[in-house]
Structure formats: C-alpha cells, structure tokens
Amino acid sequence: MKIKDLSAAERPREKMLSRGAGSLSDGELLAVLLRSGGRDTSALDLARQLLDLADGRLSALFNLSQDRMLSLPGVGPGKAASVIAAFELGRRFLQEEFSLVRKPLMTARSVYDLMIPQLKGLQHEECWVLFLNDHNYLSGKTKVTSGGGNSTVIDVRQVIRTALDKGASAIVLVHNHPTGNPTPSQADIRQTEAVRKGVSAVGLDLLDHVVVSDDSFFSFSDDRMYRNTGNNAYLCESCTSTTTKKTRKP
Numbered sequence: 001m002k003i004k005d006l007s008a009a010e011r012p013r014e015k016m017l018s019r020g021a022g023s024l025s026d027g028e029l030l031a032v033l034l035r036s037g038g039r040d041t042s043a044l045d046l047a048r049q050l051l052d053l054a055d056g057r058l059s060a061l062f063n064l065s066q067d068r069m070l071s072l073p074g075v076g077p078g079k080a081a082s083v084i085a086a087f088e089l090g091r092r093f094l095q096e097e098f099s100l101v102r103k104p105l106m107t108a109r110s111v112y113d114l115m116i117p118q119l120k121g122l123q124h125e126e127c128w129v130l131f132l133n134d135h136n137y138l139s140g141k142t143k144v145t146s147g148g149g150n151s152t153v154i155d156v157r158q159v160i161r162t163a164l165d166k167g168a169s170a171i172v173l174v175h176n177h178p179t180g181n182p183t184p185s186q187a188d189i190r191q192t193e194a195v196r197k198g199v200s201a202v203g204l205d206l207l208d209h210v211v212v213s214d215d216s217f218f219s220f221s222d223d224r225m226y227r228n229t230g231n232n233a234y235l236c237e238s239c240t241s242t243t244t245k246k247t248r249k250p
Contacts, residue, residue, distance in 0.1 A: 192209045
C-alpha cells in the first residue's frame with residue numbers, strides 16, 4: 001500500500017506534524033527520512049526492510065555500511081545519505097547537549113554519560129582521554145587510539161605529551177568494548193597501570209579508567225561494574241568476574 005492510500009492520520013509525515021515526532025515508531029521516522037519508496041514499495045515498506053537488515057536495532061542500522069543500504073532495491077545514494085546524516089546529527093546533538101552543562105566530572109557515571117554518544121554502537125575499540133583542570137572541569141578530550149574489532153593499544157607517551165600540552169591537572173581514560181561486556185581484560189589492567197605510572201611521574205593524576213558498552217560500564221576507580229537503566233545506573237555485583245578483582249585502582 002502506498003502512503004498516499006493511507007488516511008492523513010496514518011501518514012508518517014502528517015502524523016509527526018500533528019502529534020509530534022515522539023508519536024512515531026522507528027520505522028515511521030525512517031520513512032519520513034526516506035520520503036518515498038521504490039517502484040513497488042512504499043516509504044514505510046522500505047523503512048521496515050532497512051530495519052530488518054539491522055535486526056531491528058538502531059545501533060546496528062547506524063553501523064550499516066552505505067553499500068549494504070544501496071543493495072536494497074529502492075534505496076539510492078540520496079536515501080542512504082539522508083539516513084547516515086540523521087544518525088550523525090543525532091550523535092552531534094548529544095555531544096553538544098552535554099558540553100553545554102558546565103559541571104565537574106566527579107563520577108564514573110558522568111564520564112559514561114559524556115562519552116556514550118561518541119562510543120555507542122561502534123564495532124571497533126576506541127580509546128579517549130579526558131583532560132581535567134584543577135576543579136575537575138572538562139577542558140578537552142582527544143581520541144588517542146582506534147583499534148580493530150576487539151583491541152586497542154594506548155601510547156602512554158602520547159597521552160602524557162597531549163596532557164602536558166593542554167595544561168591538564170588530571171586525566172580520565174575511556175574506551176569501549178564492542179562485545180557488550182565492559183569487564184576489563186588483563187591487557188586493559190596492564191595498560192591502565194602503565195598509564196597511571198607514566199602520568200604520575202610527570203605530576204598528573206589518572207582519576208579513572210572507564211570501560212563502556214552500550215548499556216553498562218566499568219570503573220577502575222570504583223572497581224565495580226554498573227548497568228545503565230534509563231536515567232539511573234545500578235551496581236551489578238553479579239556482572240563482575242575474577243578478572244576485576246585483580247584490578248589496581250588508578
């Protein structure tokens with residue numbers, strides 16, 4: 001069924017304008033972006049097919065390659081570009097929203113909230129350094145590594161050099177685990193200790209190393225894992241393993 005055959009109240013664009021974007025399903029929002037369907041499919045049908053390619057998950061759709069989108073009949077470069085641009089705008093909005101709130105980074109949760117828009121849905125590991133002033137206010141952040149599917153190596157000398165260039169008093173390491181389990185590996189533990197020793201030698205503090213996944217995070221400083229549930233995070237004692245018990249606090 002073509003969208004023009006639907007009643008005005010059921011058409012995604014008209015529904016959004018009358019009831020608000022929050023009233024639309026993921027497929028309906030995607031249909032608004034696509035604007036039109038293919039020769040034998042409506043924009044809604046095409047949107048559902050795109051979501052099916054991503055197993056119904058927006059994070060997987062974000063990582064869907066342009067070539068994979070273009071393989072779907074009815075999706076051309078213009079439609080693929082609209083979807084990619086929408087995801088990038090959403091990511092930038094979340095980053096900008098947090099940066100406007102000037103408050104010190106005092107907890108692992110605040111670090112997770114800051115970085116999850118940057119790291120959510122990635123299928124490779126990235127390591128970032130947050131630079132803090134004397135009062136723990138964020139003065140900058142830098143991506144120092146971008147690894148393969150499940151590993152990244154931290155260059156301690158690069159971290160120290162960048163921190164000193166920025167005049168930071170302390171740093172926080174953040175990296176993601178695409179597997180969905182933020183429990184630190186033995187390599188994570190060794191690298192955290194190497195960074196701690198390195199920055200301490202030049203008068204800097206490593207306040208924490210936060211390992212994040214899409215819905216949970218591990219804090220080296222707290223030596224605990226937390227699972228994100230909407231606006232709150234709860235301690236997940238059962239998620240920790242014997243690996244974490246060997247973790248040295250920064």
